[in-house]
Amino acid sequence: EDIYRPPDKKVLLQMNCNICHRYDSLTPGADYINYAKKLIKEKGCRACHKINGRGGVIGPDLTYEGDKSPEQFDYSRVGGKKSVFAWHVAHFKNPKMVSPESIMPEMGFTSREAIALTLLMLSWKKVNLPPEYYPQSYTALADLPTPEEIEKERQMREGEGAFFVNKGCFVCHSISVFGIESAAKIGPDLSNAVEDVPSRFGKTLENFIKEPTGTMSIVLGSQIMLSDEEKAQVVELLTKAYEKYRKQQLTSKP
Known part of the structure; x- marks a missing residue:
C-alpha cells in the first residue's frame, strides 16, 4: 500500500467539499474529513496550532495550510511520489524525519489517521464565496468553541495551575491535581514531578529546571523561555502539586 x-479519487472530492464545509463537525459522505476533525479535538492540535483563529502559537498557523504552493516544501526526505500530499502524510507519521528542525513530537498516527489529517489540512484554503454558497446551517462563518470547551478552558486558566496553561506546558503535560489535562499527553503528569524527576534524571526538580537535559533542554531553551523568578515559581507550584498528590495517594489507600 x-x-x-490518496487512497482513491473520491477522497479528493471530500477534500474539495470541505473548502465550503470547513465549519461542519460532520459532513454526510465525508468520512475521512469527519474522522480528521474528530482527531483534531482528541489529539489537542489547537494546543500548539492556531486553526480558524483559535489555538496556540508554538506551532505554525494552519488556518490556510492548503494555500501553500508545492515549492514551499522540501521533499528530500519523503518516500514515494514527491507531492504536498506525501509530505504531509510523512510529516504526520514522523515529523523530525521529514523536517529535522521541527519541534512537533511523534504522535503515533496510523496511516489512516495521517491520510485523513492531510486531506483536512489541504482543504483549508482561503476562498471568497457569496453567503448563499455556504451551508444554510451556518449561523456564522466561524469555528466556535462549544460551551463545554469554553468552561474547561476557563477552569484551567483560572485554577491553581494557570501558570502552566499560560506558558504552554499543558500542551505536553497534564497536572491532574490542578485539574489540568493535556490532550496530547506526550510527557508525564507533573503532579508528582518532585519525585519523578530525580528518578528519571538523577537531579532534584530545582536543579533540573535550572539545567534541563534531553528534550526539555530544547523546549526551555527555545520555546518556553522562563526567567529565574518563573523557574522558582515552577518549583514552588510543582512542590505544592506534589503535596496534593501525596495526600490523594494516602487517602486512596485502604
Missing part, C-alpha cells in the same frame, strides 16, 4: 498517495 502506498500511503503517500
Whole structure:
C-alpha cells in the first residue's frame, strides 16, 4: 500500500467539499474529513496550532495550510511520489524525519489517521464565496468553541495551575491535581514531578529546571523561555502539586 498517495479519487472530492464545509463537525459522505476533525479535538492540535483563529502559537498557523504552493516544501526526505500530499502524510507519521528542525513530537498516527489529517489540512484554503454558497446551517462563518470547551478552558486558566496553561506546558503535560489535562499527553503528569524527576534524571526538580537535559533542554531553551523568578515559581507550584498528590495517594489507600 502506498500511503503517500490518496487512497482513491473520491477522497479528493471530500477534500474539495470541505473548502465550503470547513465549519461542519460532520459532513454526510465525508468520512475521512469527519474522522480528521474528530482527531483534531482528541489529539489537542489547537494546543500548539492556531486553526480558524483559535489555538496556540508554538506551532505554525494552519488556518490556510492548503494555500501553500508545492515549492514551499522540501521533499528530500519523503518516500514515494514527491507531492504536498506525501509530505504531509510523512510529516504526520514522523515529523523530525521529514523536517529535522521541527519541534512537533511523534504522535503515533496510523496511516489512516495521517491520510485523513492531510486531506483536512489541504482543504483549508482561503476562498471568497457569496453567503448563499455556504451551508444554510451556518449561523456564522466561524469555528466556535462549544460551551463545554469554553468552561474547561476557563477552569484551567483560572485554577491553581494557570501558570502552566499560560506558558504552554499543558500542551505536553497534564497536572491532574490542578485539574489540568493535556490532550496530547506526550510527557508525564507533573503532579508528582518532585519525585519523578530525580528518578528519571538523577537531579532534584530545582536543579533540573535550572539545567534541563534531553528534550526539555530544547523546549526551555527555545520555546518556553522562563526567567529565574518563573523557574522558582515552577518549583514552588510543582512542590505544592506534589503535596496534593501525596495526600490523594494516602487517602486512596485502604
